[in-house]
Amino acid sequence: MTNWAQVLFNSAVTGSLYLLSAIALTLTYGLSRFPNFAHAEFMALGAYIGYLISAQLHLPFALCIICAFLVSGLLGLISYKAIFGPLSRRGSSLIHLMIASMALGFIVRYIIAQIWGWASLSFNIIWPAYDLGPVRISAVWLLPIMAALVAGISMHFVLTRSNIGKAIRATASNPQLAMASGINTGRVLLTTWFLSAGLAGIAGLFRGASTRLSPLMGWDVLLPVFAVTVLGGIGSFYGAIVAAFIIGLAENIGVVILTQLGLSTDYRMVVSFVILIVVLLIKPEGLTRLFKGN
Amino acid sequence: MIYLLDMLVFIGIYGIAAMSLNLEYGFTGLGNFGKVAFFMIGAYTYAILSQAGVNFILCIGAAAVTSAVFGYLVSLPALRLREDYLAIVTLTFGEIIRTIIKSQGIGNGVRGISIAQAIPLHNAPYEVGVIANIGLVLVFLGLCLAFSQLLSNSPYGRILRAIREDQTAAQSYGKNIGLYKAQIFTVGSAIAGIAGAIYAQYVGYIEPDTFLPTLTFTIWIMVMLGGPGNNWGAVLGAAVVQIFQRGTNILKDYIHLPVDPNNMQYILFGILILLVLFYRPAGLLKESPVKPPKLKEQAHV
Numbered sequence: 001m002t003n004w005a006q007v008l009f010n011s012a013v014t015g016s017l018y019l020l021s022a023i024a025l026t027l028t029y030g031l032s033r034f035p036n037f038a039h040a041e042f043m044a045l046g047a048y049i050g051y052l053i054s055a056q057l058h059l060p061f062a063l064c065i066i067c068a069f070l071v072s073g074l075l076g077l078i079s080y081k082a083i084f085g086p087l088s089r090r091g092s093s094l095i096h097l098m099i100a101s102m103a104l105g106f107i108v109r110y111i112i113a114q115i116w117g118w119a120s121l122s123f124n125i126i127w128p129a130y131d132l133g134p135v136r137i138s139a140v141w142l143l144p145i146m147a148a149l150v151a152g153i154s155m156h157f158v159l160t161r162s163n164i165g166k167a168i169r170a171t172a173s174n175p176q177l178a179m180a181s182g183i184n185t186g187r188v189l190l191t192t193w194f195l196s197a198g199l200a201g202i203a204g205l206f207r208g209a210s211t212r213l214s215p216l217m218g219w220d221v222l223l224p225v226f227a228v229t230v231l232g233g234i235g236s237f238y239g240a241i242v243a244a245f246i247i248g249l250a251e252n253i254g255v256v257i258l259t260q261l262g263l264s265t266d267y268r269m270v271v272s273f274v275i276l277i278v279v280l281l282i283k284p285e286g287l288t289r290l291f292k293g294n
Numbered sequence: 295m296i297y298l299l300d301m302l303v304f305i306g307i308y309g310i311a312a313m314s315l316n317l318e319y320g321f322t323g324l325g326n327f328g329k330v331a332f333f334m335i336g337a338y339t340y341a342i343l344s345q346a347g348v349n350f351i352l353c354i355g356a357a358a359v360t361s362a363v364f365g366y367l368v369s370l371p372a373l374r375l376r377e378d379y380l381a382i383v384t385l386t387f388g389e390i391i392r393t394i395i396k397s398q399g400i401g402n403g404v405r406g407i408s409i410a411q412a413i414p415l416h417n418a419p420y421e422v423g424v425i426a427n428i429g430l431v432l433v434f435l436g437l438c439l440a441f442s443q444l445l446s447n448s449p450y451g452r453i454l455r456a457i458r459e460d461q462t463a464a465q466s467y468g469k470n471i472g473l474y475k476a477q478i479f480t481v482g483s484a485i486a487g488i489a490g491a492i493y494a495q496y497v498g499y500i501e502p503d504t505f506l507p508t509l510t511f512t513i514w515i516m517v518m519l520g521g522p523g524n525n526w527g528a529v530l531g532a533a534v535v536q537i538f539q540r541g542t543n544i545l546k547d548y549i550h551l552p553v554d555p556n557n558m559q560y561i562l563f564g565i566l567i568l569l570v571l572f573y574r575p576a577g578l579l580k581e582s583p584v585k586p587p588k589l590k591e592q593a594h595v
Contacts, residue, residue, distance in 0.1 A: 035378050087571060094377045095325040099518060100571050102511050107564035110557040219507075223386055230382070264397035273386045280379045281371045 005135045007252050013141045015248025016148035017207055021221065022228035022240045023155060024199035028076075030172045030235020031192050032084060034097040035226065039200055040218030041108035046072040046201025047208030047217060048112055055123050061209075065147075068205040069198040076197020077190055079104055085189065105219075113215040120212040144206040151199060152241055159237060168192055172235055224251070224269065227276035233288030242287055247272050297540065299424045305529075305536045306431030307493045310438050312516040312528035314485035320522035320581070321446055322478045323458030325377050328368070328384030329513050331391045332361045332483040334505040336490025338401050341409045341500055350412045350495075357491035358484040364391075365483025369476040388507060396502040406501030409494050427496050434492060435529070438485055442525045445481075454478060455523075508560075515567050521577025530578060538562075 025039050046068035053064045087100055127140040159165035170178040171188045179185050204218055211217075228247050232239030254271035258264070279286060311333055318324040336357040343353045372383050394400070401407035413426045445451050456464040457471050465471050494500050512535065520531025539559055546555040553561075570577065 035382060083568060090572075092571065092575070095319070095323075095381070096571050096575065098325065098327075098378065098381055099514060100568060102514075103564040103567040103571075105564075106511065106560050110560040110564075114553055114557040114561075223382075223389060226382055226386075230379075266393055266397040270390055270393050273390050276386055277383050280375060280383055284375070284379060 002256050003134055005133065007256060008249075009135050009137065009141075011245065011248040011252040012145055013210075013248075014251055015245040016144040017203055017210075018221070018225055018228045018247055019148045019241060019244035020144065020151055020203035020206070021200055021225045022232065022244055023151065023237055024196040024203070025225055026229045026232065026235055026237065026240045027168070027192050028196045029229060031168065031189060032080075032088065032097075034084075034094055034101070036084075037098060037101040037222070038079065038105035038108065039101075039197075039225070040222040041105045041112070042072045042076055042197040042200035042218070043204030043207065043221065044112055044213075044215060044218035045075060045108060046204035047213050048116055049201065050205040050208060051116070051121060051123060051213055054125065055121070061125065064205060065202060068201040072201025072204070073194040073198030075108070076200075077194040079197075080190060080193035084193075085186075109215050109219075116213075116215075118215060120214040122212045123209050125209070138210075140206075140210045143209070144203075147202060147206060148244075151202075155237060164188070164191055223276065224272040227272040227279075230276055230284075231279050231286050233286030236286065236288045239287040247275060250275060296421055296424060297544070299421065299428060301536055301540050303424065303427045303431050303496055305533045306428070306435045307489050307496070308513065308516060308532040308536060309435050309529040310431075310489040310492070311486055311513050312520065312532045313438055313442050313525055314482040314489065315513050315517050316520075316522060316525060316528040317442060317445070317454075317478055317485070318482040320517060320524065320528070321451060321454045321458060322475060324373070324475060324479060325381045326384050326479070326482065327381040327507075327510055327514075328386075328388035329486055330505045330507060330510040331384070331388035332365055332486035333490040333493070333509065334388070334391060334395070334502075335364050335483075336361045336487030337494035337500050337505070338395065338407075338490075339487070340491035340494045341401055341407045344409055344412075344495065345407065353412075354488060354491050357487045359487075361487025361490070362480045362484035365486075366476060366480040368483075369479035373472060373475045373479065385507060385510070388505075388510065392502050392505055401500070404502060406499055408499045409497075411498065412495040431492055431496075434488060438488070439525055439529065446523075446525065450474075512563075515563055517577075518567060518570055519577055521579035521581065523581030524577070524579045527577055527579035534578075535563075 021039070021043060024042075025036065028036050028039075049068045049071045050061075050064035053059045053067055054061055083100055083104060084097060087097060092100070125140075127138050129136060129138040131137075157165075159169060167178070167183045167185075167188045168191070170181070170183055171185045175185055178188075207221060208217060224247060228240055228243045231246065232241070232243035250271050251268050255265050255268050258267050311329065314332075315326060315329050318326045339357040339360040340353045343356055344350070348356070368384065368387055372380055375383060396403055411423060411427075413423065413430065446454070453464065453469055453474055456467070456469070457474060461471055497504075516531035516535050517528055518531070519534060520529070521527030542555050542559050542562075545551075551558065
């Protein structure tokens with residue numbers, strides 16, 4: 001007997017994690033127009049910074065969130081300033097930018113492995129768990145949901161109300177025009193990379209807190225996050241929100257179906273991979289049409 | 295000594311793989327980020343068939359054909375996509391194949407599969423086996439190099455370059471670019487399959503986690519470093535990367551580094567590739583101009 005309430009709750013958790021990471025990815029993808037594969041390592045770095053603060057320095061978890069955001073964000077900022085910005089100004093092709101992002105990912109991943117080792121680690125925090133009717137809820141699962149809500153709502157207001165948000169949207173839709181109307185596009189790009197990498201760091205932190213940490217942890221969720229980004233429509237913030245929960249649901253329902261069919265649950269990732277490929281082939285613009293207003 | 299010989303075999307294997315990527319990316323401009331998938335398909339086809347007792351040439355042939363078929367199937371829908379989408383789709387394809395091999399227990403799944411050496415040498419010392427393998431790899435490397443050189447200097451190769459430079463222009467000359475792309479993707483996959491098969495028989499044991507996306511990236515480093523659009527460059531790139539890898543491994547015996555050499559290697563690879571992208575995007579060897587065969591008439595004039 002499947003506990004559907006639990007499946008729904010799990011989908012919300014998975015979806016929230018993907019959402020945090022995907023709104024970050026979609027911002028830089030939409031603005032810089034290339035898929036940043038080092039996004040995986042931005043996530044992993046956030047998780048390890050959290051580990052450093054919580055498990056090694058024994059400081060409160062709230063501080064982890066702030067530091068993960070700042071450190072990953074700083075890495076994003078530096079990587080744009082030092083690598084992606086200069087490369088795109090030199091007129092590097094899309095493939096060169098993708099390779100550069102993979103190279104950056106390598107550097108960060110192996111530095112993480114050098115500092116913390118390849119063995120998987122875990123936060124030694126015992127999270128309180130509650131039973132809400134048939135659903136088992138652990139506090140560590142509630143955190144990403146809350147973070148996704150906060151990030152989603154604040155991003156909505158930043159993008160629609162604030163000057164920097166408007167500047168981001170203007171730069172994404174037409175960089176030349178944005179520049180001509182007096183927007184400092186260089187600064188917009190730097191801010192976006194900082195925000196994006198910082199959010200990725202938080203997503204990685206929650207992922208690490210609810211499962212385990214390993215240098216490859218970011219890579220493990222990168223492709224589902226790509227699936228969310230693509231399904232939502234690249235650069236579309238609202239699309240990503242809907243897509244995150246679609247992919248979250250698909251994966252968790254997929255697990256139920258897979259167990260009933262007697263197949264390995266390793267295929268849960270394949271569910272999102274298949275969605276990713278199918279969307280790219282059939283409807284590469286994703287769900288953006290649903291949100292024409294933006 | 296044995297270490298150097300062993301290195302030569304790997305240079306050969308990766309040289310073949312890099313050449314296959316060079317055909318796709320260097321000449322035609324297709325960013326295949328799932329190279330490892332076709333390498334893996336070749337390796338597994340070879341492993342399973344050779345365990346069943348099929349002879350060597352048939353195994354290699356089957357590895358090439360299976361990889362080619364998968365390459366063709368992937369290329370059909372994928373090649374209509376934009377560059378970044380193609381990259382994501384091929385990358386994802388590799389991960390799907392790896393998950394399937396893992397979960398369906400193909401070739402014993404995660405437990406891996408052992409393969410007998412292609413050249414049976416009973417009681418011969420280990421060195422002899424390695425030297426025999428160098429010969430074997432050299433034969434295939436030579437064949438692939440000759441094939442790639444002929445292909446890239448032929449009119450067909452010129453069309454590929456035209457597609458890379460300007461798809462619309464190539465199309466307006468009446469070239470069916472979709473067809474050419476699919477063909478080169480199929481051929482590239484077949485060559486990657488051959489490399490995978492030789493790898494499997496030499497290493498003697500493969501498991502799904504041998505074929506992580508890291509391998510794809512290593513092959514990309516070889517092509518970018520050696521010079522995209524130059525077949526010798528691909529081989530040179532493979533050699534440089536291998537020597538570099540082995541070099542750092544040897545170095546660790548003499549110099550005590552505070553950093554794990556394996557981690558160090560990949561950090562340096564990352565830095566190296568960034569430097570190449572910044573300062574020498576054309577790679578070590580520049581793309582050679584097309585050498586058409588001399589016409590007899592010209593010789594008389």
